[in-house]
Amino acid sequence: MSLQRLTALRALMASQPKALAAYIIPTADAHNSEYISPADARREWLSGFTGSAGTAVVTLSKALVWTDGRYYTQFEKETDAAIWTLMKQSLPDTPSMEKWLASNLNAGDVVGVDPHTMTREEWTTLKNGLKKAKMEVVPVEENLVDKVRVQLNDPAPKRPSNDIVPLPVKYTGKKAGEKIQELRTKIAEKKAAAFIVTALDEVAYTLNLRGSDIEYNPVFFSYLVITPTTVVLFCSHPLSDSVKHQLSEEGVELKQIPYEEIIDTLQQYAKTESSGECRPMWLSNEASEAVHRAASGVGVLDKPLDLISEVSPVALMKLVKNEVELQGFRNCHIRDGIAVVRFFRWLEQNVNETTISEVQAADKLLEFRKEESDFMGPSFETIPGAGPNGAVIHYSAPRSGPQHVISPKHMFLLDSGGQYKDGTTDITRTRHMSKANQEQRDAFTRVLKGQMMVGSALFPQKVKGNVLDSFARKALWDVGLDYAHGTGHGVGHFLNVHEGPSGVSWRPYPHDPGLMPGQILSNEPGYYKVGDYGIRHEDLVEVVSVTKDSDHPRAKNLVGDYGGRGVLGFRTITMVPHQRESIDVNLLDDFELNYLNNYHKKVLETLGPVLKGRGLVKDLQWLERECQPIVRA
Numbered sequence: 001m002s003l004q005r006l007t008a009l010r011a012l013m014a015s016q017p018k019a020l021a022a023y024i025i026p027t028a029d030a031h032n033s034e035y036i037s038p039a040d041a042r043r044e045w046l047s048g049f050t051g052s053a054g055t056a057v058v059t060l061s062k063a064l065v066w067t068d069g070r071y072y073t074q075f076e077k078e079t080d081a082a083i084w085t086l087m088k089q090s091l092p093d094t095p096s097m098e099k100w101l102a103s104n105l106n107a108g109d110v111v112g113v114d115p116h117t118m119t120r121e122e123w124t125t126l127k128n129g130l131k132k133a134k135m136e137v138v139p140v141e142e143n144l145v146d147k148v149r150v151q152l153n154d155p156a157p158k159r160p161s162n163d164i165v166p167l168p169v170k171y172t173g174k175k176a177g178e179k180i181q182e183l184r185t186k187i188a189e190k191k192a193a194a195f196i197v198t199a200l201d202e203v204a205y206t207l208n209l210r211g212s213d214i215e216y217n218p219v220f221f222s223y224l225v226i227t228p229t230t231v232v233l234f235c236s237h238p239l240s241d242s243v244k245h246q247l248s249e250e251g252v253e254l255k256q257i258p259y260e261e262i263i264d265t266l267q268q269y270a271k272t273e274s275s276g277e278c279r280p281m282w283l284s285n286e287a288s289e290a291v292h293r294a295a296s297g298v299g300v301l302d303k304p305l306d307l308i309s310e311v312s313p314v315a316l317m318k319l320v321k322n323e324v325e326l327q328g329f330r331n332c333h334i335r336d337g338i339a340v341v342r343f344f345r346w347l348e349q350n351v352n353e354t355t356i357s358e359v360q361a362a363d364k365l366l367e368f369r370k371e372e373s374d375f376m377g378p379s380f381e382t383i384p385g386a387g388p389n390g391a392v393i394h395y396s397a398p399r400s401g402p403q404h405v406i407s408p409k410h411m412f413l414l415d416s417g418g419q420y421k422d423g424t425t426d427i428t429r430t431r432h433m434s435k436a437n438q439e440q441r442d443a444f445t446r447v448l449k450g451q452m453m454v455g456s457a458l459f460p461q462k463v464k465g466n467v468l469d470s471f472a473r474k475a476l477w478d479v480g481l482d483y484a485h486g487t488g489h490g491v492g493h494f495l496n497v498h499e500g501p502s503g504v505s506w507r508p509y510p511h512d513p514g515l516m517p518g519q520i521l522s523n524e525p526g527y528y529k530v531g532d533y534g535i536r537h538e539d540l541v542e543v544v545s546v547t548k549d550s551d552h553p554r555a556k557n558l559v560g561d562y563g564g565r566g567v568l569g570f571r572t573i574t575m576v577p578h579q580r581e582s583i584d585v586n587l588l589d590d591f592e593l594n595y596l597n598n599y600h601k602k603v604l605e606t607l608g609p610v611l612k613g614r615g616l617v618k619d620l621q622w623l624e625r626e627c628q629p630i631v632r633a
Contacts, residue, residue, distance in 0.1 A: 002080050005046050006063055008148045013058070013112065016140065021109035022101055023144055024126075025056040030116040031200045031221075032286045034498055035380070037214050039159040042117075042145040049078050051394060057097060059104070066097055069484020070393040073530055077392075090484050098129030107134040115139040115289035120309055123289040139289065160213040161237050164220050166246035167208050167494065171421050173324025176208045177251025179317065183226050186313050193279035194269065195313070196295060197224035198287040201495045202314040207233070208250065209243060210494065216380045217496050218419055223262045223291075225269075230255060234262045263294045270297030270305050280305060284312035285511075311511045315501055318492065320518040325493045326542060328422030329520055330573050332374065333540065336418050336425040337575030337607050338619075339368040344431065344576075345622035347406070351433050357403035358384040361414070369418050379417035379424050379497040386410045390430070390534030393485055393526070408434045411533035417497055426497050426522055428538035431579040442479075443527045444535050444582040449475035450525040451537045452595050454487065454504070454570070456553050458546060461566035462514030465504040465521070472504070472525040475587075483526045491520045491540060515568055519543040523570065539574035553595055575603050577626040585632055593630060600627040 013020040029040035035052055043049070043056045047065060051074050054067035063083055067075060069090040076086065088094050095103065101111060111130060115123065127137045149155050169175055183206070187195050197203050200219035204210055211220025222235035231252060236259040239247075247254055257265060266281075273279060274297060281295040287309070296304035321329065343365045350356060362382040369375050385395040386406040390413035397404065406412055410433050417426035436444060450472035457471055465488065470477075472487040486505030489498045501511040502519060524538035544550075546569040548558045554569070561567050577600050585593065604627040611620040 002046070002048055002083050005148060005152065006058060006083065008151055009046065009058055009144060010060055012144045012147060013060070016112065018110045018136075018138060020112040020138075020140075021105050022057055022059045022111045023140070024097070024111065024113045024118070025058070025145055026113075026117045026122075027052065027054055028117050028119075030288055030290070031198055032119055032288065033200060033214060033217070033219075034496065035214055035217050037160055038157045040156075042143065042156075045149065045154075045156075046145055047079055047084055049075050049084070050396065051075065055097060057101070062104075064100070066094075072484070073392045074394060096129075098126050102129060102133035102135065105133070105135055109135045111135060111137045112140040112144070113137060113289075114143040115141070115293065117143070118289050119286045120289050120292045121285050139293070141290075159221060162212045162220065164209050164211045164235075164237050164239060164243055166243050167210050167421065168246065169208070169250070171324070171328060171494065172208045173322040175250035176206060176247065179206050180226060180231060180252060182317070183313060184228055187226065187228060187282065190282055190308055191279060192282040192308055193273050193277070194225050194227040194281055196266070196281060196283040196287065196291065197226070197312070197314055198284060198291055199312065199315070201492055201499070202284075202312060202318070203233075205318045205492075205495060206314055207252065208246065211237070212377075216378055216419070218376065218494055219496070221259055223259070225266075232257060232265075234259050234265070236260070263290060266291065266294035267297060267300045270295060271300055274301050274303075274305060278305060280308050282308040284315070285309045286312070311501060311513070316513060318495070319490065319499070319502060319513070320516055321493055321520060322518070325423070326518060326520075328420075328493065329424075329540070329542065332418070332420035332423035333425055333573045333575055334606055334610065335372040335375075335420070336369065336427065337603070338610055339365065339372055339418070340416070340427060340429070340576045341607060341611075341623050342368045342616065342619045344429070345619050347412075348431075348433075348622070351406055352408050356406050358386055358389065358397035358406060359399055359403055361406060362397060362416070365414070365416055372418075372420075374421040376419040376421060376494070379419045379426060383413070383415035383428075385413040385415075385534055387412075387533060388531050391528040391530045391532060393528060393534070406433060411436065411440055411535065413534045413536055415536060415538065419494060421494055424491050424494055424497055425574070426491060426538065426540055427574050427576060428524060428536040429576055429578065430535045430537065430582070432582050436582045438584075440533060440535075441582055441584045442587065443481065443529075444579075445584040445587045446475040446479070446481065447525050447527050447535050448537055448578060448583065448596075449587065449592060451523055451539065452592050454523050454525070455539065455541060455572055456569075456591075456595055458552070458554050458558070458567055458569050459515070460562040461516065461545075461568050463568075464508060464512045464514055465502050466506070466508040466512070468504050469506050472523070473506075476525070476527060481527055483528060485526065487525055488521045488523050488541075491522060493520075515543050517543050517545045517568065520573075521570075523572070537578065539572045541570035541572050543568055544571045553591070553598070572599065575606050577603050577623070580626060580628070580630055583630065585630060593632075597629045600629070603627055
């Protein structure tokens with residue numbers, strides 16, 4: 001099927017007004033979403049590769065996908081190696097997409113892209129790289145993969161338009177009208193005509209609304225344009241009375257325009273502004289090239305308007321959680337911890353007595369989460385990697401065909417999360433189903449040492465997250481091991497489980513404003529032995545200010561505050577113990593051993609009374625056993 005689809009795409013490429021030597025198919029939708037709806041899954045349909053990150057390039061003779069280390073094993077399993085070539089972008093000798101095109105095409109060649117699926121930053125990098133090679137990048141307004149799907153009688157599914165629900169201020173901590181007023185103040189400071197909100201989670205955050213148009217992500221397809229006097233929502237969903245009532249109560253007067261009219265309306269805004277003050281439009285540099293072109297009036301003005309294109313102010317607003325949001329995160333992690341503890345007790349009790357598949361395990365965990373208050377669904381597809389599947393970093397257990405059974409001989413990696421009205425969770429725990437061998441215990445402990453080194457670190461306020469990445473890897477690097485993914489990502493508040501612009505990675509986040517109190521990040525080092533097992537330990541952590549008197553394991557040793565910059569650290573909010581039997585105590589120093597025991601003590605003190613109050617005696621007994629102090633032999 002992949003060859004048939006490529007053949008049809010190449011025929012369309014050749015028939016364009018300017019014949020295309022290459023066509024680029026990014027993963028992203030028109031909102032630069034990391035996770036997309038089936039309506040936008042063009043790269044997946046064309047290649048068969050289902051990973052959430054990757055860009056396909058099709059020339060007349062080659063088909064390639066650039067993706068990162070999380071997906072190398074998955075790519076090789078899912079695609080036809082005779083047709084598709086994997087470009088391992090994590091490796092230093094892998095050329096960037098624009099460099100590869102410049103080297104493999106000819107001067108004068110034309111490269112096409114749907115401008116709705118590429119950000120202005122990406123477009124500019126590609127354009128400049130190809131210009132040096134005397135090549136041209138052109139916008140292809142009607143997506144060629146969509147056209148191929150129609151030709152082959154396999155059209156893309158209809159774009160979702162599910163119900164939008166209000167999220168009350170008791171969860172958000174700030175009214176939508178206050179957020180809009182803050183943005184209007186910034187618009188005035190920029191002397192801009194308007195701010196265009198294009199990211200779906202930013203629209204949801206600004207308006208205190210949530211949806212379900214993209215699985216696991218509580219967002220809805222929309223754009224938002226805020227001017228000094230108006231708020232315009234581009235959205236084809238009907239707004240319920242409860243949504244309208246909350247917007248009114250929170251001081252928002254809203255005009256609604258159909259979703260599909262965003263480009264035409266922005267062009268009209270540009271024409272109107274060009275005949276008046278000619279103020280620039282303000283938008284995120286991660287907005288699509290199509291929106292940038294429309295906002296400046298390309299195609300309708302002889303002289304396009306200037307634009308202010310930079311990190312979205314909404315991204316920076318929602319990055320730092322208010323106290324209501326932070327308390328919600330702490331609370332939902334207690335409930336989520338209860339569900340995960342109950343699951344592992346159930347799994348341990350039953351894995352030797354009955355057949356349990358990875359899919360059954362994921363479904364059972366979901367049953368436990370559904371019993372917790374304010375649970376709205378998983379925050380991503382659960383990753384239940386047993387044995388060699390644990391080494392597939394973003395593994396997806398197939399629901400059709402033969403089911404992979406969790407064996408008592410397996411190391412089992414479970415990466416999962418929940419969406420709650422008061423927060424979002426993301427946790428990974430790795431447990432051997434009987435007894436880990438020495439090699440596995442060594443790797444398990446080294447990954448845990450890295451997680452504790454990050455979790456206990458002190459650092460200056462506003463330091464970039466990538467500075468902390470090496471802490472997580474040191475114990476692995478000491479013996480020549482590593483992992484091919486970042487160490488931490490931001491997390492939204494009942495929003496996307498992966499949230500920028502901050503993070504902790506070996507590669508700097510390009511727009512990281514620096515760490516500040518009130519941010520929520522993941523802390524998730526790992527190690528993966530392909531074909532055998534995988535290990536990852538993941539907690540969510542809250543960035544907190546630290547003084548000598550703070551409740552932090554390294555606070556008492558402080559003698560300064562980085563010259564007045566302020567000291568920050570992390571507070572772990574995930575509440576699930578690590579498997580004691582898989583830890584090699586001889587690899588832990590005294591600080592690490594004390595840190596781990598104190599963490600387990602806190603988990604037991606936090607979850608124990610809840611389990612007892614709910615009469616979950618067996619779960620409480622399991623937790624008490626798992627949280628016993630670890631001592632040296």
